[in-house]
Amino acid sequence: MANETEVKSNFIHAIINRDLEEGKNNGLVHTRFPPEPNGYLHIGHAKAILLNFTIAKVYNGKFNLRFDDTNPVREEQEFVDSIIEDIRWLGADWEDRLYFSSDSFQVKYEFACRLIRAGRAYVCDLNPEQIREFRGTLTEPGRESPYRNRSTEINLRLFEQMRNGEFPNGSRVLRAKIDMASGNLNLRDPVLYRILHARHHRTGDSWCIYPMYDFDHPFTDAMEGITHSLCSIEYSDHRPLYDWVVDSALELFPEAVRCRSRQIEFARLNMTYTVMSKRKLRRLVEERHVQGWDDPRMPTIAGLRRRGVTPAAIADFQERAGIARSDSVIDLAMLEHCIRNDLENKAHRVMAVLDPLKVVLTNWPAGKTELLALENIPGADAGTRQVPFGREIFIEREDFMEAPPKQFFRLAPGREVRLKGAYVIRCEDAVKDAAGNITELHCTFDPQTKSGEDTSGRKIKGVIHWVSVEHAARITVRLYENLFARENPESEEDGDFTANINPDSLVTTGNVPAEPAIAAAAAGTRFQFLRKGYFYRDPADAKEGRMIFNRIVGLKDSWAKISQ
RNA sequence: UGGGGCGUCGCCAAGUCGGUAAGGCACGAGACUUUGGAUCUCGCAUGCGUUGGUUCGAGUCCAGCCGCCCCAGCCA
Secondary structure (H helix, E strand, C coil): CCCCCCCCCCHHHHHHHHHHHCCHHHHCCEEEECCCCCCCCEHHHHHHHHHHHHHHHHCCCEEEEEECCCCCCCCCHHHHHHHHHHHHHHCCCCCCCEEEHHHHHHHHHHHHHHHHHCCCEEEECCCHHHHHHHHCCCCCCCCCCCCCCCCHHHHHHHHHHHHCCCCCCCCCEEEECCCCCCCCHHHCCCEEEEECCCCECCCECCCCEEECHHHHHHHHHHHHCCCEEEEEHHHHHHHHHHHHHHHHHHHHCHHHCCCCCEEEEECCCCECCCCCCHHHHHHHHHCCCCCCCCCCCCCEHHHHHHHCCCHHHHHHHHHHHCCCCCCCCECHHHHHHHHHHHHCCCCEEECECCCEEEEEECCCCCCCCEEEEEECCCCCCCCEEEEEECCEEEEEHHHECCCCCCCCCCECCCCEEEECCCCEEEEEEEEECCCCCEEEEEEEEEHHHCCCCCCCCCCCCCEECCEECCCCEEEEEEEECCCECCCCCCCCCCCCHHHHECCCCEEEEEEEEECHHHHHCCCCCEEEECCCEEEEECHHHHCCCCCEEEEEEECCCHHHHHCC
16 A cells, blocks of 8 residues: 655645745745535545645645634534544644634734724725625726725724624625726725624624635734645635735734735646535435435545545545646546555455355255355455355356357356355356246366365366355445446536436445355445455444445456457 | 636646656556456657747747636625
8 A cells, every 4th residue: 555645746836845945934834724614525625635734744834724614604513523524534634723713803803903094994885786886897897985985983983883783784894995997806895894693603693793705814824824825726816815915914913923825726626427516515415316415426525435435545546636727627537546556455355246146066065164265365464264165155147158258257058167265166057947047057166176275287267256155144235336427417418417417326235145254344344345346334334233335446347348 | 908727648747947748547458367356568649729930959938829717795
């Protein structure tokens, strides 16, 4: 396993290196992940989390976790809890630096007052519709608010009255005085504070005005000493405003800030066969297309975790995908590769027969059981386990063909195949029912061919997995596939994105025979079901004592390609 | 006649001062194999959106053009 993934070079490293060379920030590098607690984290967030955390680590710097909780009407404690759990699971460590934007509302209020005194902010009485009208359009400049040039005294008094709850929601806002004619809409006197008579999940009812992201975020970054504030591309247009706020803070409130924070944008993550927007993910949950935020088909951190994906695989994926500014859609196959790559040398092998066909070894003594030792991980020093073998076994139905093509190396009438870790058997007869369906196979085994002690000198190409009928444990298996059938689910060729949902994204099969060793599997254990894929004993269902295994990802199947 | 950003192999992505196109995924061929898995070897862009220009030499510099993405929340 590659536990120390090599960190690829990217444009952000180049920027930081330059800053370091120029002696900025006393050589410090400090990053942060700033989630709004209004939903679940997904793999796109994992990219941001790991990017920030890794950069801090590479440069011997620090990484903060800060909740951007400036909008009480959308945010909840439940999300704070799930986000903390997810980030911790991913392995990003913020040490003792867990912050909430709301913890410093008082200082921010003071900063706003200083902006007013400096003539850089004013209270505007325009209502939301009017503000929109005055803002102009993409191609036409805006008009200045009639309240733009109020005196400092009046502004200060009105702002205090806003804070004291004397005005209703939407009646007034605090705005920055910048440039109503700017080509960048963000600079057309952006709103800094709005009135929101709402209970905040942390500050309760102590505030009824709340800072806007564009005011709060840069200032909080500067307060925390965040040197490099990484965010996604859509914030590029906000950077001039970010700088405006930081520079103002440095000038008007130097004792409150620790550095000239700098915003750097990078492209967000997109993957084939999935959707990433919070809105769409919520719809999947609310419209019951999946069973919840942690459904293993969801790209949420909780979903990936429950699917059985490891944090190491996600980190490897993120590292391979890289960081850039261009829009991109990463092939799901890349994630799957990382998952297999990680589990290859970690997951113990075990045999389970997903679609059983009974085989009777007619020359095996009735009632005789032989214990065979099979390696837990081939080539690794991971020990062996005892696997019982007997007269009746199950094999996969697809491992037998009545009239096989020449390239089929498995069982067929008159053909031989090796049972993994056991003997070579030969198919003598296929027993059918009245309808012509094959109900069982009659085979003979060759005692000379015992695994590891083969004296027959025979070369057998095909090796298949099996489970003793008498000793089989019974498990339930959930076979997951892509949630969407289309590479780009957003495609509206069939209408809504939900029309692209893969109807076979989950197939549950019960009563699956598996070798008895699996009965000892603790919840949360990952296995490789030989020739079938990687599976995870779902901890949520294990609580009820059930043996349910989620397929994390299948094995590569070159036969599937040949047989087409 | 708004502003910002992006365009290097099917998908990602490296490409400091311009010096003659990394790597990964996918794919193909072969070797090996008691998982048609894994592993190993080999192959996979005379070309970097496009057209011109500068230069001994351009993905890297200049100019024009084309295409795609983002922005008009008192959301973040």
